[in-house]
Amino acid sequence: MKEELDYSRGAKPLYAQLYDILLSRLKAGEYKKNDVLPTEAEFEERFGVSRITARRALAELAAKGLVKRQAGIGTMVISTSEKQDIKARIRLVDGQQLRPISRNNLTLELLTPPEEVARAFGLDGETKIQRLIRTIFRENEHPAQINYIWLTPRLGPLTLEVFEESLYGMLEQHNENIDSYQDIITAELPTAADCEILPINPAEPVLVKTRRGYNDRGELVEFGVSKHLASCYQYIVENSR
Template structure:
């Protein structure tokens, strides 16, 4: 029987609702130390959410120190209370986050990467890698962000149709789920391509987020350079216990 989540406008994201449910089960004693949590497929059946949503909720539990992922076993409870100590959360938050997002994939093609990126993917002789360009807009708005995404050769040849329903869905279908990532956020000015795609002046400041996304085997799946129009976003650092 599926447990109902709140899909109404303005409700918490589904992964956050699922995280809250699991947290309550941990704190109430329904899940105890050394218990193995249900699989992502079981969460999909029980709550009617995608595996990506389930994976993100579990990742939050891992980050808080409640559970750990163990090869051959699954997601195991290691604590029913949050680890003590100061935790820092760094996030990039859209100042218009209540407005709907529209994603548009512009092109996906094979491009010879810079030497540094070729080395990250372990390709020899700077062999071409698939390169996805997409923009993110707000409703009735000009593009607020452009993403340049380098993809692992393990994905095979992708088309725009393959990524239309979501890039991470395409990863999941090819057993390249993102299990961990590293973000680095800097600031800079747009280059000629950014100006053309975002329709901005070369003097407009951008927030630049560089992401490395890894599968559960620790292999690099995506290397993304996301360039955000600075006036749409806030860079927030929160300190909490």
């Protein structure tokens, strides 16, 4: 019998739901050390997910030191408890966190990227790529964050409408799902363009997160620059399992 995942708007990505299911089964002892997990094809049949989704969930387990791929055998359980890890996140705060986060996709343009972005994608100085601009805010509030997201030319021409549901869902459909990323956190003064969108004056610093997201082939998929109102966010580092 096929097991159901949550496809509703706002639900976790499918790979994350599958990861949670597998992790709970490891902790419950359903899968034990040296057991071989189902194949990607079997996950496709059981959960109705793509093999790419199954592969990413298994990659997350491998990154936690729980499983490893062995040629000719498959994905073997090597531990049933997660390794200690350092986690960092930027959280939008508003008291008790009761109001949902909304995203507003503003523009999608084909532009010549800045030198740093072009170099990251391995482009020459004249190649244009697509840049998405969107804001993030809570209900009945001004935008608290603006994202400038440069996307790989491998995606081909896109429309603003494809981003209405989920950026990462769209990337997964194009076989460009994010498998790993690097974040760099800095503080900078906003540009004139930032000030036009965010309720901020030019002398007030913003928290800037620059993200490079890579697919499971090690290719750059997105180069994103997120600018956060410092008064609205917390940067949290946790040492946990």
